[in-house]
Amino acid sequence: MIKRSRLHNLLLAEEQRFADTHPRSQELFIRAQRSLLAGVPMPWMVRWAGPFPVFVAEGKGAHFTDVDGHDYIDFCLGDTGAMTGHAPDATVQAMVAQLHKGLTFMLPGEDAIWVGEELARRFGLPYWQIAMTATDANRFAIRLARHITKRPKVLVYNYCYHGTVDEAFVALDANGVPGPRPGNIGPPVNPTLTTKVIEFNDVAALEAALAPGDVACVLAEPAMTNIGIILPDPGYHAALREITRRTGTLLIIDETHTICTGPGGYTAAYGLKPDMLVIGKPIGGGMPVAAYGLSDVVAAQVRDSIARDEADTGGIGGTLSGNALALAATRATLEHVLTQAYYDRSIALAERFMAGVQGVIEEFGVPWNVQRLGNRAEYWFRREPARNGGEAVAALDADLDRFMHLWALNRGILMTPFHNMALIAPDTTMADVDRHTSVFRAAVAALVGDGERSLF
Numbered sequence: 001m002i003k004r005s006r007l008h009n010l011l012l013a014e015e016q017r018f019a020d021t022h023p024r025s026q027e028l029f030i031r032a033q034r035s036l037l038a039g040v041p042m043p044w045m046v047r048w049a050g051p052f053p054v055f056v057a058e059g060k061g062a063h064f065t066d067v068d069g070h071d072y073i074d075f076c077l078g079d080t081g082a083m084t085g086h087a088p089d090a091t092v093q094a095m096v097a098q099l100h101k102g103l104t105f106m107l108p109g110e111d112a113i114w115v116g117e118e119l120a121r122r123f124g125l126p127y128w129q130i131a132m133t134a135t136d137a138n139r140f141a142i143r144l145a146r147h148i149t150k151r152p153k154v155l156v157y158n159y160c161y162h163g164t165v166d167e168a169f170v171a172l173d174a175n176g177v178p179g180p181r182p183g184n185i186g187p188p189v190n191p192t193l194t195t196k197v198i199e200f201n202d203v204a205a206l207e208a209a210l211a212p213g214d215v216a217c218v219l220a221e222p223a224m225t226n227i228g229i230i231l232p233d234p235g236y237h238a239a240l241r242e243i244t245r246r247t248g249t250l251l252i253i254d255e256t257h258t259i260c261t262g263p264g265g266y267t268a269a270y271g272l273k274p275d276m277l278v279i280g281k282p283i284g285g286g287m288p289v290a291a292y293g294l295s296d297v298v299a300a301q302v303r304d305s306i307a308r309d310e311a312d313t314g315g316i317g318g319t320l321s322g323n324a325l326a327l328a329a330t331r332a333t334l335e336h337v338l339t340q341a342y343y344d345r346s347i348a349l350a351e352r353f354m355a356g357v358q359g360v361i362e363e364f365g366v367p368w369n370v371q372r373l374g375n376r377a378e379y380w381f382r383r384e385p386a387r388n389g390g391e392a393v394a395a396l397d398a399d400l401d402r403f404m405h406l407w408a409l410n411r412g413i414l415m416t417p418f419h420n421m422a423l424i425a426p427d428t429t430m431a432d433v434d435r436h437t438s439v440f441r442a443a444v445a446a447l448v449g450d451g452e453r454s455l456f
């Protein structure tokens with residue numbers, strides 16, 4: 001029902017509109033190409049929907065402005081790193097106070113204990129360690145799992161994302177054969193040597209993969225969030241826990257994105273009992289900080305097996321990790337920003353966001369669906385929600401994706417790049433959500449060609 005030629009023409013028009021209205025960003029991009037590889041500080045930033053990225057001036061709450069003076073509703077929110085909204089007051093105040101008292105010491109302070117206690121209360125795991133990023137926390141958790149179990153392999157889901165963790169850059173091809181994920185840059189070894197990969201929600205595949213007893217840990221998002229939102233089938237988590245326990249495999253739950261579910265993530269909301277848990281991104285209100293929790297049993301095994309005189313050479317480290325500034329930010333963010341009241345309000349707005357998108361899908365009869373988990377909502381270009389990464393990836397449509405993002409961006413809305421995800425911050429308003437619905441409706445109207453494009 002969406003003609004490719006129409007899509008192509010619409011995309012060209014949006015690219016032109018973007019270039020015309022973002023002259024200062026374009027200027028900066030041209031300058032950036034002289035000192036930054038491909039004109040961007042990170043390789044993936046070349047994938048923003050426009051012909052060049054928007055350069056940011058500043059942000060506060062759920063909005064930011066660019067160097068051309070445009071205001072945006074930010075539904076991307078740093079892909080969860082700024083789920084708290086930009087520069088949340090409580091976090092900023094705590095950070096400013098800490099800035100005058102020193103940033104990094106390689107020594108603990110009381111904030112570290114407060115954070116450990118609070119994470120234990122929220123997630124139910126008694127012992128905690130701090131890292132700089134969720135990527136690091138995942139790497140460290142995998143190391144500990146291998147160390148304890150003496151097993152070589154890790155198991156992940158097809159089209160998962162856990163940060164730049166080598167073991168997790170593996171995927172099944174269209175015939176179900178595992179190999180390096182497309183785009184994997186310089187894998188140290190073929191990831192099939194380190195990793196087993198199965199589809200999410202496939203209990204039989206899980207059983208078969210863990211039966212040989214060579215898997216140290218399953219690294220799992222409790223619901224997949226990086227290839228659309230893929231919810232677990234009823235009973236899947238009970239099966240995952242039972243099979244991992246029976247086969248002596250540790251279960252690491254990565255809550256870095258699913259912290260959108262509630263103050264204790266999906267784990268607290270659904271009573272999961274992981275052996276380890278990883279959390280990162282929003283807990284520092286935008287300040288880089290992550291943490292991983294250990295069960296009583298895992299903690300005892302780790303404590304008993306690491307000699308004090310070798311504790312600094314185990315491959316788990318980072319002199320800047322757990323610094324005083326990051327912990328002051330985390331304490332303030334957990335205490336004052338990521339509160340139950342925030343979740344109550346933002347989940348209601350995410351429901352409204354979803355209902356708006358659903359209404360447009362039904363109005364125009366496009367074969368898409370919208371899913372929600374807590375205060376995160378996402379639409380996907382297939383009629384039924386995907387049950388696993390393979391199904392989701394088969395529905396990717398790069399041009400359509402680019403068009404939807406650019407259409408929104410040209411009308412003051414930033415969605416999470418590379419998929420169609422929106423997060424709700426404490427300061428996101430009903431008007432912000434409704435603005436998305438009307439911009440989304442106009443995009444779909446333009447695509448199916450009922451002449452409503454002139455509305456915008």
Ligand SMILES: Cc1ncc(COP(=O)(O)O)c(C=O)c1O
Nearest residue numbers: 133134135161162163254256257
């Ligand atoms: C589930 C999950 N885990 C870990 C990470 C890595 O986070 P970071 O990039 O902050 O290291 C991400 C990043 O998107 C993620 O989605």
